[in-house]
Amino acid sequence: MLAMNKYKILGTAVITIAASVVFTSCKDKRSTGWEYAPNMYEHIAYDPDQKNPNFKDGKTAQVPPAGTIPVGFVKFDYPNTKEGYEQASLEVKNPLAMTTQNMTDGKALFTTFCSPCHGVSGKADGTVVAHGFPAPPSYSTGQSSRGGAMKDLTDGKIYHTITYGLNNMGSYASQLAPEERWKVVMYVHHLQTL
Template identity: 75%
Template sequence: MLAMNKIKIFGATMIAIAATVVVSSCHDKRSTGWQYAPNMYEHIAPEYDQKNNNFKDGKTAQLPPPGTIPVGFTRFDYPNTRAGYDQAAVEVKNMIAQTQQNYAEGKKLYESFCSPCHGFTGQGDGTVVQHGYPAPPSYSKGQSSRGGAMKDLTDGKIYHTITYGVNSMGSYASQLAPEERWKVIMYVHHLQTL
């Protein structure tokens, strides 16, 4: 008789638990259940486009303070003008190590980004020229559109040109990181001697 009561009590308990689960699960059809970390879903930080009373202008999205630079950004304080080009020609020098690995990486980058116009040997005979576009000057024999021989271009002149572009050549600042530009310049100096 005692065993029979234990079975009835156990059965009643299981029915009560099952009924509780069924009733609580049917409460809200839109509910996803328990949240493990509610602060991931209901964050207290305002969205960038929401009004924010913490700032005088009431905007959440604020401009960075003057003079700040993003993490990983390298400044190039020479304007995209002829004066900036001439100043860079004198002041800007390649500071990365002249190693075989950097030279090889520069060659690879040059072949990927520059050879379609300048050609693999820097003679201005790339594939775009074969399709009717104007040829850029040869690195070893040509004349720069800004004056002087292409073989005499300095680190600063080439860096300025890669960063801002000139004539038909657009800027490659978004395609080549500053260190990659320096590696390309190493290889261009080799092409100037051919």
Template identity: 75%
Template sequence: MLAMNKYKILGTAVVAVVASVVTTSCNDKRSTGWEYAPNMYEHIAYDPDQKNEQFKDGKTAQVPPANTTPIGFTRFDFPSSNEGYAAAATGIVNPLAANPATLAEGKKLYITFCSPCHGATGAGDGEVVKHGFPPPPNYATGQSSRGGTMKELSDGKIYHTITYGLNAMGSYASQLAPEERWKVVMYVHHLQNL
């Protein structure tokens, strides 16, 4: 008889605990319970578009000081103009050593970023041309829209064009880091000689 009372008492206690948990958890629908690391979603830093009394103009997002270079950024001091193009033609040369590994990396980058328009061999027969877009000139036999043949393009001219774009070609400065652009320049020279 004592054993049956133990089971009744235990069963009643379990039912009471379960009932109290269910009723207390359903009262406040707005509460999500305890907060873990609330500073992850209630930040104290200013948002870029938020007013900020710490600066004279009241803006949080500030323009960098003049003549500064961001960390990890490589300066290219030739403007996006015909004068900048002409200056880059003789003013810069590829700083990378020509070797099979660098050429192979240049080929991978060229196939990924350039071949959709210029074609795998630089003949101007990429996929976009097959869909009605005007073909770019052939690297080996074509004429440059800025004068001269494509075969005569120097390191600086190709690098300037990749950086700023030309005609229907947009800039690839945001897709290709400076070192990657030099690898593509090296591979374009390889295609010029095919």
């Protein structure tokens, strides 16, 4: 009886293994085999790289119409030129209220992104400068390379600088969202008084 069972178990195992070998081996090595729920692969929606007769240019991936901006995008319509910088200085004001929270956030962002060069006190005593990077002018006592004292830099000038960078200083537009930039501007004003 036991011997019979042994053969049955062995037989079943052999059949199962043989069946799975047959089912899983494919002629084409790159084939993914049987597709479960194939309409997840062959869906009716167009893939972005597929031809599409519904659009004039025949492409599925359409570019947004000229002049459109993403929801929530904040425009800064001042070019990266001396004129744009001066214009921003006259017209742009920090939209954020001077609160302890904004100031605290500004300090944290400044410490992370700006202090390596400008120093925690804004006097160009950052660690990168200590290692030989050209020192920026001090916010409180230096002169801007674009004219005027650093302590007189306006909201617009500082925001313009963070957005575009200046010479050895890179742009921080991809690291800091507009609201974060304004928090940093607020904190730079504090450093100008030190």
